[in-house]
Amino acid sequence: MNNEMVFGRWEGTCLLITMIATKAVLGFPRVMMESAGVAGWILSAYISFLALIGFWIINKLYKGFPGKDILDIGESLGGKPVKIITGTVIWVYLTFMMITSLRLFGELIKSMGFPTTPPSFLMLFFFVGVFFAAYIGIESIVRFMAILVPVSVVSFLIFIFALAPLGDINNIFPLLGNGAYEIFVKGSSKVSCFSEVLFLFLIAPFMKTHENFKKSGLISIFISGVVFLSITLIFISMYPNPVAREVLLPAYQLGRTIDYGRFFKRLESILIITWSTIGFMHLSTVFFFSAHVFKKTFNLKYYRPLLFPLGVICFSISIIPERLMDVISFEAKYDRNWSWTISFGLTIILLIFANIKRKKPVKRH
DSSP: OTTTOOBHHHHHHHHHHHHHHGGTTHHHHHHHHHHHHHGGHHHHHHHHHHHHHHHHHHHHHHSSSSTTTHHHHEEEEEHHHHHHHHHHHHHHHHHHHHHHHHHHHHHHHHHHHHSSSOOOOHHHHHHHHHHHHHOHHHHHHHHHHHHHHHHHHHHHHHHHHHGGEEEEEEGGOOOTOOOHHHHHTGGGOOOOOOOGGHHHHHHHGGBBHHHHHHHHHHHHHHHHHHHHHHHHHHHHHOOOOOTTTOOOHHHHHHHHHHHSSTTTTTTHHHHHHHHHHHHHHHHHEEEEEEEEHHHHHHTOOHHHHHHHHHHHHHHHHHHSSSSHHHHHIIIIIHHHHHHHTIIIIIIHHHHHHHHHHHHHOOOOO
């Protein structure tokens, strides 16, 4: 990325909303229901609150490092060794995210419009566009997101309002579902659903001011939380608990239930355009930053030569699982429970020690 490139508050907010809220059209409602039962909507609100607290803490710690991303902070703390360790951990995480997201979006498109097409073909077709978007650069991706997000929000609102009258409010009872312990103790690890906040720590040098950094984070987490809460509540009100656990792609199944007469059927066929575009931008951003982080970690001059080998690795691994359920189970078990340790845990630890070092008086000989 060019050091002269800058993102405003709007662009940063749109990028983060796209990265976090995209999982609402994948398996988020089902994950919430598996964890908390019919109280999944309470769990979604709870982890949104935890994410806001986590970001508030990080924002306070970030004030002393204007214009630095998480790799720069690692280097300021312990030189190149800490920078390499931090960058490697983040790169592995981004690569894992790319692999799972590519497979999930390929399966989503297959389910929505191409039931007889091999997932690998759809993923390859999808990935070609992702490759060229990443090759052009993050600035073009972010500018397009700034246009896409308002359209996506309007589309999502139509989706929710069309579904709201079809639900049964009695399905949300008993109110605490699987119990308070499952929600507020075990469920706290599901704050990992906001782990894409990590991208804000990577574009921090390109936000014009720290105020833009702070407001982009708070606004995007709040809006994403509202998206998660609304789709989870709708999902729970429409699908009884045992049935909901078997729904692999909740948003798609919800879209299929919309039926308002002869001229308003199968609206999910229209939503496929918006959802495909969202998925494309999500994957393009992950793929770009995977290459960018690798380049910066090992002090390489260019990121573009890395795109092809990284693309081959991601695509090859993503088609290894034979069943969609294998990918969903793996993601739910690991990513949705442990990715917070990187996006929130690693970031907070680095910032705490970096602040201690920064405030430590320099000894004069």
